[in-house]
Amino acid sequence: MSTRELITVDPQDLKFIFELNKQINSSVHLTNNTDQHVGFKVKTTNPKKYCVRPNTGVVSPKSTCEIIVTMxxxxxxxPDMQCKDKFLLQSVTVSPGTTPKDITPELFSKDSGNVVDECKLRVVYLPSTAAVAKGPEQVLLSNGLGADKGNLRGIESSRTNADSNDKSSEVRALILKLIEEKNAAIQQTNRIQKELDLLRRGSNRKQGGGASLMFVIVVGLIGLILGYMLKK
Structure with a gap:
């Protein structure tokens, strides 16, 4: 912010968030620090490139008005997002009742005898949020800063291929890991099944041996009883 004799201009830099193929607005505020009416006029070194609304006007005492500059x-x-365009704001005291239509170039001429206050404004380009998100190579490419488009496309293609290969390797590694875990689970299941079969067979054998022994004992007892009865 810079305080002049008549008007305070804020800011003194016209900042444009630069995007290709798009109209961009920037604004400044003019504050009349005096108890008089102040007329102003805005000039630029590149009038075909910019539209200023309003480019002339009157600011009432102790009041503020806004100027919109459209690129x-x-x-x-x-190159390098540097702009050499400049603006010049001229201001001069006018009588009460002066309208914007009364603000003519003659009011700001040296021959008018008026004390003309001047403030220079420079143009500043700022990168857009979308451009920052794209990355440096794409910013250069989209903004036409003289970079080699073929090389940038090759870089982007290589980067895409590398990302794709990395993802494929991760998927293959995950599949192999799952297969190994599945095979280990199958082997563990088979081992447990074999152990259960062995346990069942051992149990059946024990039960069969016990029955045979009982059968022998019963047969022997029957034989003894029959022999005893025959002797009698």
Whole structure:
């Protein structure tokens, strides 16, 4: 912010969030620090590129007005995003009742005898949020900053291929791990099944041996009883 004799201009830099093929607006506020009416006029070194609304006007005492500067859609960005365009704001005291239509170039001429206050404004380009998200290579490419498009496309293609290969390797590794875990589970299941079969067979054998022994004992007892009865 810079305080002049008549008007305070805020900010003194016209900041444009630069995007290709898109109209962009920037604004400044003019504050009349005096008890008089102040007329103003805005000039630029590149009038075909910018539209200023309003480019002339009157600011009442102790009041503020806003100026909107519109930059026409640009097909390419300047080198290093540096802009040499400049604006000049001229202001002069006028009588009460003066309207914007009464603000003529003659009011600001040296021959008018008026004390003309001047403030220079420079243009600053800022990268857009979308451009920052794209990354440096794509910013250069989209803004036409003289980068080799073929090389940038090759870089982007290589990066895409590398990402794809990395993802494929991760998927293959995961599949192999799952197969190994499945085989280990099958082997563990088979081992447990074999142990259960062995346990069942051992149990059956024990039960069979016990029955045979009982059979022998019963047969022997029957034989003894029959022999005893025959002797009698």
């Amino acid at each position: 026409q859609a640009q097909k390419e960005a300047p």
